[in-house]
Amino acid sequence: MLCPDYLRIKDALAAAAAGDTAWLHQTGCFIDEGGKKVALVDAPNSRDGQSIWRGRVYPKLQSDGIDAYFRAIDALTFAGFFDDKNKAAQIDFVTQKEAEQWLNKWLARQGEYTQRTIPHGTRILSNGRVRPVLGPTSLDVINYTACPGRSRSEGVTCWMMYPPP
Numbered sequence: 001m002l003c004p005d006y007l008r009i010k011d012a013l014a015a016a017a018a019g020d021t022a023w024l025h026q027t028g029c030f031i032d033e034g035g036k037k038v039a040l041v042d043a044p045n046s047r048d049g050q051s052i053w054r055g056r057v058y059p060k061l062q063s064d065g066i067d068a069y070f071r072a073i074d075a076l077t078f079a080g081f082f083d084d085k086n087k088a089a090q091i092d093f094v095t096q097k098e099a100e101q102w103l104n105k106w107l108a109r110q111g112e113y114t115q116r117t118i119p120h121g122t123r124i125l126s127n128g129r130v131r132p133v134l135g136p137t138s139l140d141v142i143n144y145t146a147c148p149g150r151s152r153s154e155g156v157t158c159w160m161m162y163p164p165p
Contacts, residue, residue, distance in 0.1 A: 001013060001016065001029055001030075001031055001032075001070060001071065001074060002029060002030055002031075002032050002057060002066075002068040002069070002070050003027065003028065003029035003068060003069045003070070004028045004029070004067070004068065004069070005028065005069065006052055006054070006069045008027045008028060008029055008069075009029070009052055009069055009070075009071065011023070011027050011029075012024055012027040012029035015027060016031060032057075034076070035060065036057050036058055036059060036060060037057075037058040038055045038056070038057050038058070038075060039055055039056040039058070039065070040053060040054075040055045041054045041055050041056065041067075042054040042055075043055075043072065045072075050071065051071070051072035051073075052069055052070070052071060052072070053069070053070055053071070053072050053075060054067070054068070054069050055067075055068065055070070055075075056068075057070075072138065072139060072140065073138050073140060074138075075138065075139065076135065076136035076137060076138060077135055077136065077137070077138070077139050077142065078133050078134065078135035078136055079133065079134040079135055079142045080123075080131055080132070080133050080134075081106075081131075081132060090131065091131065091132065092125060092129040092130060092131040092132075093129060093130050093131075093132075094129060094130070095130060096122055096124075096130050098130070099122045099130040099131065099132045100122060100132075102132055103120055103121075103122070103132035106132070107120065117137075117141070118134050118135070118137050118141060118142070119134070119135055119136060119137060120132070120133065120134050120135075121133060
């Protein structure tokens with residue numbers, strides 16, 4: 001859901017839930033198919049978990065974007081890993097197999113819920129090395145399930161990344 005105005009989000013969500021397309025149209029908001037680049041302008045966190053973010057949303061294959069408000073939970077992102085023991089170097093591997101093995105071991109230490117619920121895979125870098133990644137998923141899921149403090153105690157820190165793999 002993308003809206004031109006912060007105050008219209010609640011009405012737009014209610015209209016969508018009610019299946020009332022005329023009401024949704026009146027709000028000026030619209031439901032988007034996703035997969036777009038977003039440049040965040042304002043990303044506050046609310047205590048109730050209903051954060052509304054503001055950003056510039058760029059349609060695929062176009063350079064012109066639109067300013068929009070959207071729920072944080074609707075914005076998906078990716079996360080990679082830093083090796084805190086090695087001066088915060090980004091973790092990558094020579095082969096796909098090595099990256100997948102490392103990621104599977106890391107996921108196993110995080111617990112079954114993380115393994116089942118967070119999409120994960122690898123990204124081949126321009127130098128041919130392979131980087132393990134999490135996502136696409138919401139920032140909240142990455143922050144609270146996949147990259148909590150226990151990861152830091154293992155010497156690994158998650159970080160958000162763009163462009164997506």
